[in-house]
Amino acid sequence: MIYFDYTATTPVNEEVLASYIQTTKTYWGNPSSLHKFGVRADNLLNLARKQMCELLDANNHDVIFTSSATEASNLAIKGVAYRYQERGKHLITTVVEHPSVYNTFFSLEKEGFEVTFLEVDNTGRINIEDLKKAIRKDTILVSMMHVNNEVGTIMPVIEAGEIIKNYYKIIYHVDIVQSLGKIPVSLREINADLASISAHKIYGLKGSGALFIRKGLELEPQTLGGSQEFNLRAGTVDVPSAVALAKAMRLILTDLEKNYDYVRVLNNKMRSILSKYEKIVINSPVEHCSPYIINFSLKGIKGETFVHALEKHDIYVSTKSACSSKNNKASRVLLAMGRSQELASNEIRISLSHLTTLEEIDIFDNVLQEVMQELA
Numbered sequence: 001m002i003y004f005d006y007t008a009t010t011p012v013n014e015e016v017l018a019s020y021i022q023t024t025k026t027y028w029g030n031p032s033s034l035h036k037f038g039v040r041a042d043n044l045l046n047l048a049r050k051q052m053c054e055l056l057d058a059n060n061h062d063v064i065f066t067s068s069a070t071e072a073s074n075l076a077i078k079g080v081a082y083r084y085q086e087r088g089k090h091l092i093t094t095v096v097e098h099p100s101v102y103n104t105f106f107s108l109e110k111e112g113f114e115v116t117f118l119e120v121d122n123t124g125r126i127n128i129e130d131l132k133k134a135i136r137k138d139t140i141l142v143s144m145m146h147v148n149n150e151v152g153t154i155m156p157v158i159e160a161g162e163i164i165k166n167y168y169k170i171i172y173h174v175d176i177v178q179s180l181g182k183i184p185v186s187l188r189e190i191n192a193d194l195a196s197i198s199a200h201k202i203y204g205l206k207g208s209g210a211l212f213i214r215k216g217l218e219l220e221p222q223t224l225g226g227s228q229e230f231n232l233r234a235g236t237v238d239v240p241s242a243v244a245l246a247k248a249m250r251l252i253l254t255d256l257e258k259n260y261d262y263v264r265v266l267n268n269k270m271r272s273i274l275s276k277y278e279k280i281v282i283n284s285p286v287e288h289c290s291p292y293i294i295n296f297s298l299k300g301i302k303g304e305t306f307v308h309a310l311e312k313h314d315i316y317v318s319t320k321s322a323c324s325s326k327n328n329k330a331s332r333v334l335l336a337m338g339r340s341q342e343l344a345s346n347e348i349r350i351s352l353s354h355l356t357t358l359e360e361i362d363i364f365d366n367v368l369q370e371v372m373q374e375l376a
Contacts, residue, residue, distance in 0.1 A: 002315045002360045007149055007178065007293055007351035013203040019247040020205060023240040031237050041239045048246035055249050056195070056212065057186035064211040064232050065242045069177045069198035070100035072211035073143075075232065076173045076194040077104045079219030080141045081113055087169050088138025094118045094126055095336045098149055101175055102332075105143070122338045123285035124153030131160055141171050146185065147178035150320055150333045150349060152284045152293030154183070161191030171217065177201055181252035182260065182292050193217055199241070204248030208241040259354035260291065266352050266361060267291035273365045277372055281343055283334060294350045297334070297343035301375050306348060309371045315364060318349045 023044070029035075031042035049063040066072045081091060093105050095117045105115045116134045118126045131142070142164055146157050157174050164172045173194040179185050181202040187195055192212070199208035213219065213232075221232045228237055274280050274296055283295040298306055303319040310317055320331050330344035 002313075002363060004315065004317045004350045004352065004356070004364070006353040006355075007201070007349065008318055009200050009206070010203045010353065011355075012200075012205060013248060013251055015251060016204050016244050016248045020240045020244040023243045027239055027243075031239055045237060045239050045242055048242045051246045052210065052249055053212070055253055056180075057188045058195075058212050059188075061187060061195075061212045061214050062230060064213055064230065065237055065245070066209045066211055066233065067207055068209040069175070069196045069201075070209070072196035072198075072209045073098075073100045073173070073175060074104055075211055075219065075222050076196060076213075077101065077141065077143055078108070078222055079232070080171045080173070080194075081108050082220035083218055084140045084169075084171070085113070088136075088140045089113045090116070090136050090138045090140065092116045092118065092131070092134050092139060092142045094120060094144055094155070096120055096124055096148055096150075096153075096333045097143070097145055098175060098177070101143055101145070120153075120336050123288065124148055124151050124333065124337050125155060125285075125288060128156055128159050128163070132163060135163075135167065135170070139167070139170050141173065143173040143175070145175040145178070146190075147176075147183065147290045147293075148333065149178050150293075150331060150347075151295040151337070152178075152290040154179075154288045154290060157190050157192075161189075165191045178290065178293075180249070181256065182263075182290055184256070187212060197245075199245045199248055202248045202252045205241055205244050208238070208245050210242075210245060255354070262354055263352050263356070264291040266356055266358070267294060269358070269361050270294050270350060270352070270364075273361070273368065277368075279372065279376070281339075283337065283339065283343075283347065292352050294352070295334075296348055296350075297339065298346040298348065299342070301346060303346040303348055305375060306346075306371070309375060310367065313367045313371075315367060318351070320347055320349060 027041045027044050029038045029041040031045050052063050053061050109115050118130050120126050144155055147154055164170050171193045174192040175196050176185050177198045180197050193214040195212040197210050200206040223233050279299040281297045330341055331347050334344035
């Protein structure tokens, strides 16, 4: 099998899995219990929080463990909107956000909030001047992704943070799901108040995520019940998953630079292969782009047909974001980048990993030639 869909999900690192199993066997006490067995679990939970904050240069933050980045982003966005709506009901995001963010803002619009969706250029980046112009006296939240999950574009999150920090009423949320473990991330440098992450994107467990939250910042909880997770997420905390998430972060960040350089070589080779075909249009920009993602469109060939043609050769790619891949709509992201309806409807996303080999790229090169002749 040749797997080119690491942006959708990754295999679990064996060390991470071992950590989860060992913690499950040893620290299965309820971390909310007052007895020593529960306190041991709680201490381990807090150690995981501390390690995660240190890894992201986020010593002024706490960590709320969630079931996913989707839940983390919902808690961040709705938590801010509901808690601070007396200050104002104006929110800012971009037109190319992940569905977990984009659809949350649409739901808030139905509740009377006003949302400004910043447009992007043909590379998928916002113009920082547009952000400056969008900020109003009643703006309370700006939410932006770091790396786009469809095309890999890197947003100017640091520049945005420099602007936002001058407005004490505005809270800044950043989706770092696709940047964590791939490019350098410092919440201090970004000036992020809130940041969402997912475990299964960094060789951790599915059903595990987290929200980094600046100390002192108040949110309206979205799950009510007990006082767990700083009174922001009721329910018994999954200690083994939290420990495994911290482990996954440590492991993926250890070789970040080496992995980045290697994947960049793979990316260049893949771009060279794709560029040979007139019916292929590469959408991922050359600059300000993560090398882990290459998005392209097919002229006159259905994306789904292409995916299944490669599947016959045991090669797996995606048509778009995994959260949107089963609908037949044109890519919202590519349309925002100015691509035609045809190109936005026939997109393919290849996502790479440090586990990808040069031999796999060579095999893909040969198979692609056969597939393109077959589908022409």
